[in-house]
Amino acid sequence: MTERLLASNSTGDRAMGTFVDTFFAMIPLDGSSASINGIVMLPVLVFGAETAAPMRATPVALVHTLWWAAARYLDDMIDTPQLAQSEPAEFNRGVMTAIAVGNYLPLRIFGNLVVSDAARFRLITEYSNGCIDALSGQLTDLILDAETATLDDVLRNYEGKTGAPYGMSAALAAQLAECDADRVDAWRSFGRALGVLRQLVNDQRDLVTERDEDLRNGTATYLLVHLLSTVSTARRAELIDLHRQARTSQEARAELKRAMLAADNVSSYAETIQPIVRTTRDTLVSLGGDPQCVNELAGLIDETISYFPQFHLR
Numbered sequence: 001m002t003e004r005l006l007a008s009n010s011t012g013d014r015a016m017g018t019f020v021d022t023f024f025a026m027i028p029l030d031g032s033s034a035s036i037n038g039i040v041m042l043p044v045l046v047f048g049a050e051t052a053a054p055m056r057a058t059p060v061a062l063v064h065t066l067w068w069a070a071a072r073y074l075d076d077m078i079d080t081p082q083l084a085q086s087e088p089a090e091f092n093r094g095v096m097t098a099i100a101v102g103n104y105l106p107l108r109i110f111g112n113l114v115v116s117d118a119a120r121f122r123l124i125t126e127y128s129n130g131c132i133d134a135l136s137g138q139l140t141d142l143i144l145d146a147e148t149a150t151l152d153d154v155l156r157n158y159e160g161k162t163g164a165p166y167g168m169s170a171a172l173a174a175q176l177a178e179c180d181a182d183r184v185d186a187w188r189s190f191g192r193a194l195g196v197l198r199q200l201v202n203d204q205r206d207l208v209t210e211r212d213e214d215l216r217n218g219t220a221t222y223l224l225v226h227l228l229s230t231v232s233t234a235r236r237a238e239l240i241d242l243h244r245q246a247r248t249s250q251e252a253r254a255e256l257k258r259a260m261l262a263a264d265n266v267s268s269y270a271e272t273i274q275p276i277v278r279t280t281r282d283t284l285v286s287l288g289g290d291p292q293c294v295n296e297l298a299g300l301i302d303e304t305i306s307y308f309p310q311f312h313l314r
Contacts, residue, residue, distance in 0.1 A: 001017075001020070001062070001105075002017045002020050002021050003017075004017075005017030005020070006018070006021075012097075012100060015093065015097045015100075016097060016100055016101050016104070016105060019069070019073075019094075019097045019098065019101050020066070020069060020101060020105075023069040023072075023073075034303070034307070035198075036065065036068075038198065038300055038303070038304065039061075039064055039065055039068050039169075040061045040064070040065055041061075041296070041300060042061075042064070042166060042169050042170055042173075042191060042194065042297075042300065043057050043060040043061050043064055043169045043170060043172060043173035044057045044058065044060075044061050044173070045293045045296050045297045045300070046169075046170045046173035046174060046177075046187055046190075046191075046293075046297070047060065047173040047174075047176060047177050048289075048290055048292075048293035048296075049287070049288075049289030049290050049293040049294050049297065050173075050174065050177035050179060050289055050290075051177050051290075052290040052292075052293070054293055056176075057173050057176060057177075059109050059112075059113060059176075060169065060172045060173050060176055061169075062109060063106040063109055063110070063127065063169075063172065064165070064168075064169040064172075066101055066102060066105050066106055067102050067106065067130075067131070067134075067165055067168075067169075068165065069098075069101055069102070070098040070099065070101045070102025070103075071102065071134070071138075071165070073094065073095075073098040074095065074098050074099075075138075077091075077094075077095065078142070078217075102131075103131070106127055107124065110123050110124050110127070113176075115176070119175070119176075119178070122175050123172055123175050123176065126168060126171050126172050126175055126184075127168060127172065129168070130164050130165055130167065130168025130169075130171075131165075131168075133160050133164035133167075133168075134160060134161055134162075134164040134165050134168075136160050136164075137157055137158070137159070137160020137161030137162070137163075137164055138160070138161045140156075140157045140160060140161070141157055141161050141219065141220075144157055144219075144220040145220060146218065146219070146220035146221075146224050146225055146228065146243060147228070147240050147243070149220045149225050150225070150229075151222065151225055151226060151229065151272070153220075153225075154220055154221070154222045154225050155196065155222070155276075157220075158195075158196045158199045158200070158222070159192055159195070159196055161199070162195040162196065162198060162199035162202070163191070163192035163193070163195035163196045163199070164192065164195070165195065166191040166192060166194050166195030166198065167188040167189065167190075167191035167192035167195060168188070168191070169191055170187040170188055170190055170191030170194075171184050171185075171187055171188035171191065173187070174187040174188075183287070186283065186286070186287055187287065189283055190280065190283045190284055190287065193276065193279055193280040193283060194280055194300070194301065194304065196276060197273075197276060197277065197280060197301070197304050197305060197313075198304055200222060200273060200276075200313075201304055201305070201307050201308065203221045203222060203223055204223075204307070204308045204311055205307070205308070207223075207257060207260065207261065208308055208310075212246075212253050212257065215243075215246040215247075215253045215256060215257065216246065216247055216253070217247070218243065218244075218246070218247055222269070223260050223265075223269055224243070224256075224260060226265070226268070226269045226272060227239065227259060227260055227265050227269075228240070230265070230268060239256065239259060242255055242256040242259075243256060266310065266311055266312065267312065269311070270311055270312040270313055273313055274313075277301070277305060277313065280301055281298065281301060284297055284298060284301070302314065
């Protein structure tokens with residue numbers, strides 16, 4: 001695909017080809033290989049569970065990966081202010097290309113599939129709905145206030161901003177496998193639940209790697225809101241003050257992070273996550289399908305919740 005794009009006479013095609021090539025080249029450099037593996041394997045294994053022919057779903061795996069390539073770029077623009085302050089022409093070119101990669105290239109892929117017009121319509125509709133749900137979640141993420149948010153608020157947000165694209169990916173694979181509507185819905189629910197788990201792990205990665213982007217941006221993460229919901233009124237006021245200072249103060253970030261990563265908080269946090277883990281596993285068991293692919297999907301759940309053993313999710 002990128003060879004065709006880069007050989008095109010179209011400036012837009014060449015920009016998209018360079019964007020995608022750059023994204024894939026960065027994967028081994030930024031430590032995201034495991035994350036991308038999960039993004040690729042989810043639709044492949046869902047399709048395989050239904051058909052025992054997983055590799056026929058590679059177009060859907062590519063669509064899912066392109067969505068994340070675009071989303072990560074735009075998310076970096078939000079999370080890293082200095083990137084947004086780059087030379088205006090370069091910034092605008094990057095944003096416009098990311099939007100094209102996440103929207104136009106998937107439509108090309110759907111257009112090239114050998115399926116009926118009705119099936120193609122269902123695939124495009126599924127993708128469009130997933131994109132809108134993810135956008136709604138991301139916009140909610142920008143305004144959700146950790147000081148007033150409940151854990152249910154955070155989970156609903158996670159179900160949108162990260163759950164929606166994973167749910168869309170699983171449902172696309174089910175649509176491609178010609179599943180009935182109820183089964184497509186069930187696979188979408190499984191994908192959404194897996195996406196929530198992966199967002200929780202992403203929150204953990206931000207702390208463990210000391211990027212601390214969520215603390216700098218004042219993001220209402222599940223771990224932070226959980227902490228605020230379990231302490232005394234006086235302690236809560238102290239933590240909220242630290243949360244406000246954390247945007248600009250490294251000292252405040254360090255102190256708040258110590259409280260978030262304290263053993264008792266991590267332990268009670270992990271306890272509240274277990275029902276989500278069980279629901280994800282139970283949904284997969286209820287769906288069944290080709291045993292090898294179902295086992296691999298179960299392994300994908302285990303792999304996700306085992307990234308950072310100190311959080312006791314497994």
